[in-house]
Amino acid sequence: MKVLLTEEQVRAGVEGLARKIEELYQGKPLTMVGVLIGSIVLLADLIRRISIPLRVELVQARRYWGQVRRPGPMAVDLEVLAAAVRERHVLLVDDIFDTGQTIAELIPMLDELDPLSIRTAVLLRKQGRSQVDFQPDLVAFDIPDVFVVGYGLDYKDMYRNLPYVAALEPDELAA
Numbered sequence: 001m002k003v004l005l006t007e008e009q010v011r012a013g014v015e016g017l018a019r020k021i022e023e024l025y026q027g028k029p030l031t032m033v034g035v036l037i038g039s040i041v042l043l044a045d046l047i048r049r050i051s052i053p054l055r056v057e058l059v060q061a062r063r064y065w066g067q068v069r070r071p072g073p074m075a076v077d078l079e080v081l082a083a084a085v086r087e088r089h090v091l092l093v094d095d096i097f098d099t100g101q102t103i104a105e106l107i108p109m110l111d112e113l114d115p116l117s118i119r120t121a122v123l124l125r126k127q128g129r130s131q132v133d134f135q136p137d138l139v140a141f142d143i144p145d146v147f148v149v150g151y152g153l154d155y156k157d158m159y160r161n162l163p164y165v166a167a168l169e170p171d172e173l174a175a
């Protein structure tokens with residue numbers, strides 16, 4: 001395992017996101033919507049650095065097992081979510097923007113609920129991987145195309161609790 005972003009670097013990146021969010025949403029009704037499970041660490045740190053009022057919701061996207069994408073439940077309680085985004089600005093928060101498919105699936109679903117606006121914030125964006133025609137609005141770090149864990153990101157449900165972001169070596173991924 002090779003450390004890609006130290007705890008200190010992650011903290012600075014999260015702080016940068018928080019300042020931009022305060023600027024963008026000052027005086028506006030904001031609901032931050034975290035994508036389970038990977039965004040929870042970012043979300044928890046991020047909201048504590050933001051001083052403007054905000055609401056928090058969570059949505060579940062499809063899941064990965066290791067590196068393989070499995071169609072999972074889109075476990076979203078639409079009624080709860082609808083109430084949380086109605087007449088409010090939505091900021092979708094995820095750990096990493098890779099192909100963009102997760103966010104591409106979630107945005108139309110949120111859009112149906114007719115919020116005032118929708119933007120996306122991620123801690124990490126993998127370079128050269130996007131398969132969609134949009135980019136996240138707020139990105140803390142651009143990283144190379146490696147499989148990363150830590151700070152909410154898992155490999156087979158492990159490593160989410162690491163306080164830093166690390167790249168797994170090919171032999172660790174094979175194991």
Ligand code: 5GP
Nearest residue numbers: 038097098099100101102146147148153154
């Ligand atoms: P996308 O839909 O943009 O391809 O992928 C986004 C989701 O895939 C992330 O929320 C995350 O769950 C997972 N993912 C993508 N790349 C990585 C990675 O390098 N490591 C881990 N642990 N998960 C990743």
Ligand code: MG
Nearest residue numbers: 035036037038
């Ligand atoms: Mg995820």
